[in-house]
Amino acid sequence: MDLCRLTIHEAADLLKKREVSSVELTEAVLHQVEAVDGKVNALVTVTADLALDQARRADERIKRGDATPLTGIPGVLKDNLCTRGIRTTCSSRMLADFVPPYNATVVEKLLGQGMVIIGKANLDEFAMGSSNEHSAFFLTRNPWNTDCVAGGSSGGPAVAVATDETLFALGSDTGGSIRLPASFCNVVGLKPTYGRVSRYGLVAFASSLDQIGPLTKDVTDAATVMNVIAGHDERDSTSLPHPLPDYSSSLVPDIKGMRIGVPREFFVAGMQQGVVDQINAAIALLEGLGAVIDRDASLPSIRYGLAAYYIIGPCEASANLARYDGVKYGYSAPDADSMWDAMEKTKERGFGAEVKRRLMLGTYALSAGYYDAYYLKALKVRTLIRQEFEGAFDKYDALVTPTSPTVPFKIGERLDDPVQMYLADVCTLPVNIAGVPAISVPAGFVDGLPVGLQLIGKPLGEETLLRIAFTYEQATGWHRKKPAVASISI
Ligand code: GLN
Secondary structure (H helix, E strand, O other), X not given: OOXXXXXXXXXXXXXXXXXXXXXXHHHHHHHHHHHHHHHHOOEEEEOHHHHHHHHHHHHHHHHXXXXXXXXXXXXXXXXXXXXXXXXXXXXXXXXXXXXXXXXXXXXXXXXXXXXXXXXXXXXXXXXXXXXXXXOOOOOOEOOOOOOEEOOOOOHHHHHHHHOOOOOEEEXXXXXXXXXXXXXXXXXXXXXXXXXOEOOOOEOOOOOOOOEEEEEEOOHHHHHHHHHHHEOOOOOOOOOOOOOOOOHHHHOOOOOOOOEEEEEHHHOOOOOXXXXXXXXXXXXXXXXXXXXXXXXXXXXXXXXXXXXXXXXHHHHHHHHHHHHOOXXXXXXXXXXXXXXXXXXXXXXXXXXXXXXXXXXXHHHHHHOOOOXXXXXXXXXXXXHHHHHHHHHHXXXXXXXXXXXXXXXXXXXXXXXXXXXXXXXXXXXXHHHHHHOOOEEXXXXXXXXXXXXXXXXXXXXXXXXXXXXXXXXXXXXXXXXXXXXXXXXXXX
């Protein structure tokens, strides 16, 4: 048995029965990292010694009969989640040597359950990007075709899950960064409701949009991880106080009578026909399983979503990233003559081109005289989009759309055209604007490349999403397909 191929629930079962140990599981995963990561470059830091140490402690805990579903389970963390004593780079030169003195709340919670940290995974610098090509370090490749992008910004986490370099990962999603790479790599990615998961210790990009969530091999595992990471945190004032459900109890293969809307605005011009066909097939399947489908749902303001996102996101980023001034932490230009010179040189060398583009866009849109024309207008669009989602959820239990308008594109293809790059998120970012939850599940292939189905729910509607996604997954089994590169062994 190849232990690295297991899902969390399969591994937890074997651990509990003491048929395998966490050390064996961790060794198998580390072996897979050695065999495969050179082909796809998912990981920025591998914490092998720490992982084996954690695994030994997990085995003792299991022996004591004190195990939970994540005890002894190997996982990776996107490298914008603070880990005490482990470098947290945001794939930026600015934070290349930053070692946080504290853990993000989600990390603390996972460690409390006895998780094993395999390493930190690559991202577009500061999570700004859709392809992983904006990492300051290296490019993460798509395991289904290494000439294609992995999707971003959680490309490293998605690829690590797809290639069995981990059993699960945590990512962050500001405009699609969990769901897009999940779709591009044929794994499950869940963006929870804004505030459902604490963001304390997530390096901030756009604070009104950022949310942490799981990337997993199946829907069952997404529920398991949510059971651990969700919940109120007094260190994040935006985290919601609502009681936590048991997400695993949503895993019921029955969607009879559920009302599902298909909003036409998500089927944008220029969408790849193969993707449309796969999504239509998925919708027909949901209908066959008893869901009541309305193919004529409409959220008209969605068409302004991309424009509003690329004002709100950069504005918030320009405020959040002002802290990288070379004084408190991160890179600091050593050769400056004055404070201003130090700040200029630090930012000039510490940030890559895409981050600079966002900071300039945001600073411009917030500056005197432009604030009303751009930022305020974008906020008004945000209100409209929110209201339209609210209206839709009076009628539907969930909405279904493609996760991405295309399958993974070629490396380099969109680098010279930021608008083309931004269009990859056209179906995902309205979800962040509205603050609602959404999940991407594997939904088939076009020319050997994966397609993702996005299900969108009402605020705190994760349970409904998990139920529909689980039912769909059980009926199709697309998630079981594995890229050939993952079966290389040494
Ligand atoms: N691709 C989008 C952007 O570059 C979303 C990124 C994200 O969700 N972190 O802003």
